[in-house]
Amino acid sequence: MTKITIxxxxxxxxxxxxxxxxxxxxxxxxxxxxxxxxxxxxxxxxQEGFIDASHFNVDGLVEQLESVNISFKFNEALxxxxxxxxxxxxxxxxxxxEVSNFVSKxxxxxxxxxKLVEQQQALGNQGGVVMDGRDIGTVVFPDAELKxxxxxxxxxxxxxxxxxxxxxxxAVTYEAVLKNVQERDYIDSNREDSPLIKAKDAIQIDNSHMxxxxxxxxxxxxxxxxxxx
Ligand code: CDP
Numbered sequence: 001m002t003k004i005t006i007x008x009x010x011x012x013x014x015x016x017x018x019x020x021x022x023x024x025x026x027x028x029x030x031x032x033x034x035x036x037x038x039x040x041x042x043x044x045x046x047q048e049g050f051i052d053a054s055h056f057n058v059d060g061l062v063e064q065l066e067s068v069n070i071s072f073k074f075n076e077a078l079x080x081x082x083x084x085x086x087x088x089x090x091x092x093x094x095x096x097x098e099v100s101n102f103v104s105k106x107x108x109x110x111x112x113x114x115k116l117v118e119q120q121q122a123l124g125n126q127g128g129v130v131m132d133g134r135d136i137g138t139v140v141f142p143d144a145e146l147k148x149x150x151x152x153x154x155x156x157x158x159x160x161x162x163x164x165x166x167x168x169x170x171a172v173t174y175e176a177v178l179k180n181v182q183e184r185d186y187i188d189s190n191r192e193d194s195p196l197i198k199a200k201d202a203i204q205i206d207n208s209h210m211x212x213x214x215x216x217x218x219x220x221x222x223x224x225x226x227x228x229x
Pocket of ligand 1: 011012014017038039103104105107108132133134135184188
């Protein structure tokens with residue numbers, strides 16, 4: 001059976017990665033979390049002192065980009081690939097609200113995007129890939145056989161992300177998470193390079209009132225229909 005490329009884009013915390021992992025597992029496809037790569041560069045920028053609450057040394061970060069090596073290693077126990085920065089597993093470190101608060105600024109830098117998009121295209125060039133992000137159907141894989149665009153209300157998304165962070169044991173407030181979700185929506189949708197927009201041929205799915213099972217079933221049907229074409 002031919003292996004297709006599935007591009008899942010959408011706003012933050014819309015459950016893209018949850019359904020992308022489920023679909024990849026079901027079809028034996030590779031799942032690539034492109035957001036994890038932008039988070040990894042952001043974590044690097046924070047560690048190296050290029051970004052904090054009061055300053056952002058864009059030129060300094062861009063100059064050091066060559067030394068940023070991002071890779072994924074499949075973790076059998078977890079059932080998905082974890083992200084590594086220069087051989088260190090940073091899967092947990094990149095999921096903090098602090099990283100979320102800086103990531104959209106880092107992701108707006110064209111040099112960062114150029115580097116990561118090249119790597120994303122190399123990871124998916126054989127097909128049989130489910131990749132989620134903001135520009136997968138528009139920039140990374142404009143010819144993807146199936147494109148989805150996920151939305152949900154900002155409040156629903158903030159509640160989901162707040163629960164995830166609390167479950168991890170992070171000390172965050174719902175208000176801070178909602179503010180982050182709204183700020184990232186704005187920056188991601190309004191940046192000059194590869195803004196978050198729905199590809200013309202993407203199917204929009206609002207999952208505000210869908211259970212995980214309903215969402216999976218709907219998307220599974222869409223994938224099967226695409227495979228039959
Ligand atoms: O999981 P969540 O929805 O919070 O976001 P993510 O997928 O981890 O992405 C984090 C951030 O990376 C986004 O808010 C974007 O600023 C950036 N990103 C991007 O610009 N392009 C992508 N293809 C993926 C993520």
